[in-house]
Amino acid sequence: MRTARVLVTPKPVINDPQGATVKQALNSLGFAGVEEVRIGKYLEIQLQASSDAEARSEVEQMCRKLLANRVIEDFRFDVDPAAEADDAGEAVADAAAAGDANADKGPKAAKGARGGSGEG
Amino acid sequence: MRFGVVVFPGTWSDRDMRLALSGVEGAEAIPLWHKERDLQGADCVILPGGFSYGDYLRTGAIARFSPVLESVVEFAAQGGLVLGSCNGFQVLxxxxxxxxxxxxxxxxxxxCQWQHMVCERGDTPFTHGIHTGQVLRMPISHGEGNYVADPATLSRLEQNRQVVFRYCDSGGLVDAEANPNGSQHNIAGIVNERGNVLGMMPHPERCADADLGGLDGLRLFEAILRTPAGARGAAGSSAAPLGVA
Incomplete structure (x- = not known):
């Protein structure tokens, strides 16, 4: 499983009245340095793909077809490259947790664990 | 003449649209469910107002991929008449x-208010009988009706005279004060180059009954009925209903 993080923002030429209003609010709260605010959308997508390249190509197509309207919006995204390593780590942790929880019910898991330690 | 009124989850003007059309002599209106591809022989397809798919992601973004839209795109390519109002304009x-x-x-x-708009094209299939320069009054009801296009597209729209309706005041003056939503060039409604697809933010179905405050919407439906069948772009006909380049 990989995680893609997609940002969809109004094109620079598009007037963003929400952003302008938030900018004014920030100014009136004393954040005098705020010169511009643009409001867009953030999407987090969990997807299965056989490689980072495939995931990136799929997300690109998603953006072009549906997630952004390119008349008014730009998009950019990244695909988490560490996702697979994390997944593997999580799987190990999950298995260990399951092993602990089921130690008294699961003779196979318990055996495996003992065998493992015996061999080590 | 048969009108097919498309219904998406979240559409809210479909019944008003069919009710308004039921008062037009010679018009028959049927609902077209978004999951169906069959347009059931409609001569004109209407995409009514509402909040299709809850306006999720962007207005019209999800509706655009529904099965019925595939047929509507094909129908429009053959010259069939398509009218989108409010959310329907967004979908188009x-x-x-x-x-x-x-x-x-x-x-x-x-x-959500009554709004004046000037008709700049009295020669589209949707406006036959309305004079160019005539001021109409129709309800608008939207939060996202601010029309934007890049400068090249805007100048092409103007050059081809594809702007059919522009927001104005009661005297027909088109200026920023009469613009309810910030639309570029005060655009309230446009047609495609061929002239068989009209999108407009105002709601004609809400002013097709004198008891509801106006009849200007009725004029649009009557115009469509007056359009000769040949110019309605029946399948296979290459006749452009509107003489734009």
Whole structure:
């Protein structure tokens, strides 16, 4: 499983009245340095793909077809490259947790664990 | 003449649309469910107002991929008449049947009010019988009706005279004060180059009964009925209903 993080923002030429209003609010709260605010959308997508390249190509197509309207919006995204390593780590942790929880019910898991330690 | 009124989850003007059409002599209106591909022999397809798919992601963005839209795109390519009002206009832009996009009203307000607009094309299949320069009064009801397009598209729209309706005051003056949502060039409604697809933010179905305050919407439906069948772009006909280049 990989995680893609997609940002969809109004094109620079598009007037963003929400952003302008938030900018004014920030100014009136004393954040005098705020010169511009643009409001867009953030999407987090969990997807299965056989490689980072495939995931990136799929997300690109998603953006072009549906997630952004390119008349008014730009998009950019990244695909988490560490996702697979994390997944593997999580799987190990999950298995260990399951092993602990089921130690008294699961003779196979318990055996495996003992065998493992015996061999080590 | 048969009108097919498309219904998406979240559409809210479909019944009003059919009710309004039921008062037009010679018109028959049927609902077209978004999951169906069969347009059931409709001579004109209407995409009514509402909040299709809850306006999730962007207005019209999800509706644009529904099965019925595939048929509507094909129907429009054959010259069939398609009218989108409010959310229907947003769907037509998302589907690429009309250029540009509709974004959040510049004033960030949801505008629900009577609105004047001037008709700049009395020669489309949707406006036969309305004079060019005539001021109409119709309800608007939207939060995202701010029409935007890049400069090249805008100048092409103007050059081809594809702007059919422009927001104005009661005297027909088109200026920023009469603009309820910040639309570029005060655009309230446009047609495609061929002239068989009209998108407009105002609601004609809400002013097709004198008891509801106006009849200007009725004029649009009557115009469609007056359009000769040949110019309605029946399948296979290459006759352009509107003489734009």
């Amino acid at each position: 832009c998302e589907a690429g049947l009309l250029p540009g996009a509709l974004v959040r009203n510049a004033n960030l307000e949801f505008r």
